[in-house]
């Protein structure tokens with residue numbers, strides 16, 4: 101629900117358990133008042149502290165800068181006295197940049213509008229407030245949009261910048277959200293990583309000055325994640341406060357948290373202003389992406405469950421959202437580039453016998469690609485490897501009762517390709533500089549519509565040529581050389597964002613042309629695992645690191661915001677290709693069950709005792725997938741923190757059953773059992789666990805004993821069922 105208290109000039113947005121308030125100072129500067137537990141009152145304007153020194157400009161004109169520099173801005177602007185981080189900056193034709201945004205009007209309506217060209221949360225169970233602010237000198241308008249969801253504790257924010265003046269403006273930054281709060285001993289939680297080690301949870305103090313999460317790689321990246329949370333000191337899974345902010349965007353981003361001289365915090369998030377500008381002629385507008393905010397007063401776990409619910413109910417789309425996903429086998433780690441139809445079919449035959457439902461042919465089936473140095477852009481089948489092409493492969497795979505999926509990397513071009521010979525200028529490049537290779541490939545300049553359209557038509561033809569039911573859309577390098585010979589100098593800063601818009605457009609076309617297709621995004625593992633991509637694909641490959649133990653931390657960080665139903669997780673062979681570690685096959689299966697399940701190995705060559713376990717693992721997946729897909733997630737323990745074991749559970753929405761995953765990473769000494777306190781059960785209900793019946797309250801307060809396992813890297817799945 102959203103209301104406007106006209107007497108006190110306060111806007112109040114309510115979700116089931118939270119309230120968000122902003123309001124106007126006398127001079128019509130829109131200020132942030134409150135975000136937290138649900139409140140009844142609206143008369144909270146005193147929190148803007150306009151009576152405190154420095155006084156507002158109308159009362160003490162000389163102190164305008166002093167006022168701006170501490171007023172809790174709802175959408176910050178700079179150049180006129182607020183020396184903290186600005187959300188919006190624009191240069192007029194004079195080259196000058198100052199702005200002063202004041203309230204003009206607002207509108208409250210039911211539902212939510214789509215964001216043109218951009219992924220965003222959707223759904224009818226919500227209300228939206230749009231507040232228009234204006235800079236009287238340039239005519240720049242900022243339309244701040246806030247959606248409060250009725251069924252989940254989340255608020256979606258976005259901003260549209262309009263040039264309502266008479267001159268051209270160059271927009272130099274247009275961030276999506278700003279949260280000005282008091283520093284009440286919050287810590288900062290972020291999700292940094294690297295290739296094969298994505299999204300590891302990190303917590304630190306918030307000292308004076310700024311700390312940021314950011315990417316200028318053209319993708320949301322392995323290294324930083326477009327997410328941060330301000331959490332109360334000592335906030336645990338079950339207690340404390342957490343404010344999470346996640347950007348629904350897949351390109352360059354900036355999230356910055358700044359603590360100033362007055363112990364105020366400003367937290368902002370949006371498209372990174374580096375490498376960004378956007379020319380706005382009079383009458384034109386720019387849509388900034390959406391940032392999603394979640395507040396929890398019940399620790400990190402409650403924040404997590406709100407994000408999961410929001411993404412499951414209001415972000416992920418398509419027929420596969422609620423469907424059981426086929427168990428797949430992918431040939432990448434099995435063969436790398438070295439395969440042909442026969443090899444693939446030998447894998448498929450053995451896989452089919454063991455209950456696996458889909459073969460995914462990974463990189464290396466097109467052009468003359470035998471390693472990563474050629475053929476990207478040449479989306480025609482290599483008949484030497486695959487005689488009869490995709491139709492024959494699909495027929496043979498289908499005959500085995502399996503589906504066929506394929507790998508594509510549509511955003512790239514190899515110098516050694518037919519496409520590059522024909523269109524060398526289609527790669528992103530800077531004038532007079534030779535193109536920068538990365539993984540021996542260049543990036544296609546998708547900001548040019550003719551390039552994006554050509555590639556889209558190529559992949560459409562591939563997918564129409566045979567019965568292909570799944571696509572792994574990969575993207576294996578960051579963007580460098582961000583320039584082209586097509587756009588004028590004052591539009592070169594638009595290329596990174598135009599690129600992202602083009603990727604979104606291509607994927608939107610793909611899922612509307614092939615509505616039954618199961619699309620999985622990927623970027624050298626989890627380099628573009630973000631809410632933007634989730635709007636197009638219901639699952640994303642989480643990490644190239646398939647080692648079950650390393651995966652525990654990657655999956656834990658990913659699960660902090662993203663539902664298990666969208667996390668691509670596979671069992672691979674040991675010793676693991678990346679870590680060299682050997683983990684029992686059973687444990688590998690149990691860890692991969694916390695996501696969309698599959699195999700990434702040569703099933704014809706693994707030890708017989710491992711192969712024998714596959715059909716049992718597939719059965720477990722079939723049994724538990726609805727729970728994993730729809731259940732509520734509770735993190736019980738993290739081996740990152742305790743260095744011994746990992747434990748999490750999923751609980752059915754009606755609390756009738758749950759599944760506990762326990763992984764003993766390192767065996768302890770003198771430890772015959774470990775006490776685990778369960779979460780999320782019905783306190784008064786009775787549950788059967790390991791053959792014994794306990795009251796829910798007992799399991800959650802007193803705990804349950806998991807018998808000690810002998811050895812390292814051992815795991816158990818424990819079923820909990822209401823009696």
Ligand code: GLA
Nearest residue numbers: 432462463622623624625644
């Ligand atoms: C990326 C992906 C892998 C695999 C290779 C193929 O690294 O993350 O899963 O598809 O590309 O080149």
